[in-house]
Amino acid sequence: MARKKIALIGGGQIGGVLAQLCALRELGDVVLFDIVEGLPQGKCLDIAEASPVDGFDVCLKGTNSYEDIAGADVVIVTAGLPRKPGMSRDDLIEVNSKIMTSVAEGIKQYAPNAFVIVISNPLDAMVTLCQKVTGFPYSRVIGQAGVLDSARFATFIAWELGVSVKDVTAMTLGGHGDDMVPLVRYASVNGIPVMELLERKYGSKEKAKEVMDAMVNRTRLAGGEVVALLKTGSAFYSPASSAIAMAESILKDQKRVLPTCAYLQGEFGVNGYYVGVPCVLGEKGIEKIIEFSLDAEEQAMMDKSVAAVKSLVDSLK
Ligand code: A3D
Helix, strand or coil, X not given: CCCCEEEEXXXXXXXXXXXXXXXXXXXXXXXXXXXXXCHHHHHHHHHHCCHHHHCCCCCEEEECXXXXXXXXXXXXXXXXXXXXXXXXXXXXXXXXXXXXXXXHHHHHXXXXXXXXXXXXXXXXXXXXXXXXXXXXXXXXXXXXXXXXXHHHHHHHHHXXXXXXXXXXXXXXXXXXXXXXXXCCCCCEECCEEHHHHHHHHHCCHHHHHHHHHHHHHHHHCHHHHHHHHHCCCCCCHHHHHHHHHHHHHHXXXXXXXXXXXXXXXXXXXXXXXXXXXXXEEECCEEEEECCCCCCHHHHHHHHHHHHHHHHHHHXXX
């Protein structure tokens, strides 16, 4: 069986970690592309020289030429500027739209059969633009946001309850903005509702709600929390891990159910927009969008998040 090939467009903070994770997990051969000469070559050389120590055996190639991504099975896009303290993700739309257009043209020309996972912000708009320019089927162009937002929510729950993150299930829906929808009702520790555990811990429904509200709020603003600490960029380890989980599910046909920025055609009452929802990811990309019922409060939050996505995406036109 031929080795898989993963092309990473953007060799900055996230791109470098993506290349290292692909290598450590031997997901396939890696091509790291950037417009800055020397940057992707230097990072690939550095990672390759760790291979005898870490014991991985894949080819890593840094490049400034799109020709090298030919034949890629999966392309992960991080090209674009990250935000600085005080900026919202939406402030990046103008500059990153130009970058995304050129990137999508490169992918269309040189890797026309690839699955594309977009990470560049503002996420919901950039994945929309990438699909438009490539013209690839919706099942092959997706965005990473929900895996990370959900992981952040799960992390805060695990810390609060003093349990392993491995036993926490938590999910966010909606756009990758401050209106995202962390699903409290479905958050659990090994199937036990988190709200019940909080009520037992604090002895009152009111205090449990207060603690959960704080975790929901922290989840929504979690990206900004990292930006404020770093001062010169945004999160990069956790977004890379999140996109790798999606890529791995596609490359190995794992059929994992992962929150994915997917093009909706009526699901959750949304038509014609990319929004974060749970999807089965396998060898055909998005193999299924999983619908389930939201209560009135969750639906209202979803509607608000979708409205924010629509106004951002419509500003592209
Ligand atoms: P950074 O370290 O600046 O890397 C971006 C790279 O893109 C740089 O190396 C640039 O040289 C390169 N680049 C610029 N223009 C082009 C081009 N035309 N073609 C190819 N490469 C180009 O940023 P980063 O890696 O920290 O973040 C990358 C993107 O991901 C930003 O837009 C962030 O806002 C976004 N991001 C998304 C999430 C999500 O969960 C969705 C999380 C964190 C960051």
